Amino acid sequence: MTDAGASAVLSTLLTRPFHNPIEVFQARMPAEIRTARASDVDDLAAIEKAVFSGDRISRRSFRQLIERETAEMLVAENGGRIAGYAVVLFRKGSGVARLYSIATGPLSGGLGIGRMLLKRAEEAAFEHNRMMLRLEVREDNSRAIRIYEQSGYRKIGREPGYYEDGATALRYEKTLRGDIPVATRVPFYQQTCDFTCGPCCLMMAMANFDPGFLPDPVMEVRLWRESTTVFMMSGPGGCEPFGLAVAGHESGLSAEIYVSFHGALFLQSVRSQDKRRVMELAQVDFRRRAERYGIPVNYRPFAIDDIRTAIAEGKLVLVLISGFLMFGKKVPHWVLAIGDDGDHILIHDPWVEDERQETILDAANIPVPYGIFMNMAQFGRDGLRAAIILGKRDRQ
DSSP states (O other), rough: OOOTHHHHHHTTTSOOOSSSSHHHHHHOOOEEEEEEGGGHHHHHHHHHHHHSSOOOOOHHHHHHHHHOOTTEEEEEEETEEEEEEEEEEEOTTTSSSEEEEEEOTTTTTTTHHHHHHHHHHHHHHHHHSSSEEEEEEEETTTHHHHHHTTTTOOOEEEETOTTSOOEEEEEEEOOOSSSSSSOOOOOOOOSSSOOHHHHHHHHHHHHHHHOOOOOOOOHHHHHHHHSSOOOOSSSOOBBBBBHHHHHHHTEEEEEEEESSSSSSOSTTTTTHHHHHHHHHHHHHHHHHHHHHHHHOEEOOOOOOOHHHHHTTTTTTTEEEEEHHHHHHHOOOEEEEEEEESSSSSEEEEOOOOOTTTTHHHHHHHHEEEHHHHHHOOOOOTTTTTTEEEEEOOOOO
């Protein structure tokens, strides 16, 4: 992944002098910021090669970014030449945009093109109704860091070994709407298996209420085994609310379940009678254990006020959503509601889609407007709503 702050440093590099007065005059003309076209790919690849020694965006990736619905590829054109670019990524259903990469060419130093691109990237994020813009920058890129901080960005994290050469990345964000930056102390954990979103949310809650607990892949799979509905047949199974609540209780959390209807869940698309039987028996076991532990169950769809009240009481909420709105897949998916700013529910989504150039910045502490949150927080033709309110359990 390209260092989003590199333009501020490398834009000052000149690989050759201007050849004539016309070229000098053109370089000093104000640059035009526009949306990239397919015909720009050669120039973009040339800038990438001149500016970056590693973590380069390929020609193919440039083409995909230009065509991609959830990306905006901006270029600065100066005197008929592409002088720089910026790429902004937009995750569906999220209130956050990410500055994936920004760079200016070696002939564009001192013209302020990097700052122009940064400003236009912020405007693009604002126009997409994003609350904030996030980015990563190399820790040793002091000039870029200074420019970002002067532009209103604040440091929110640090990621050792992030770049290809082992360099550390600093994570920054800027609030574009409202005056109060969105912050959280709830640790984030990225799932390492396709089917462990629920257990990963449980681990984030466990780490929040017990600072001594450190999530890891071993516990991730263990919690999945303890809360999944399928142990054999056609591959790994998902986790349903009773199983997750029981696993949370047994791990020291308090749990309260909201589920919109009685009976076994996630059976609509299961054609195998053997698989249905296993899933139903697993869910009967979870319900019996939940009753034995005294876990409260509300057989009704939760409302936004249920989520807001729980968060106001210092609790976290594991919420079932449909993955379609966020990443285009009609699959059940669990996220962790961690905050409420009066207009948005803030979530940690353990799924980071590496194939779409996502990082933790795209998935952690995402502000989701109330309406969008409630729209995505249902699954299947029956509109199943399910949530588990989690807190710290007092052990007697």
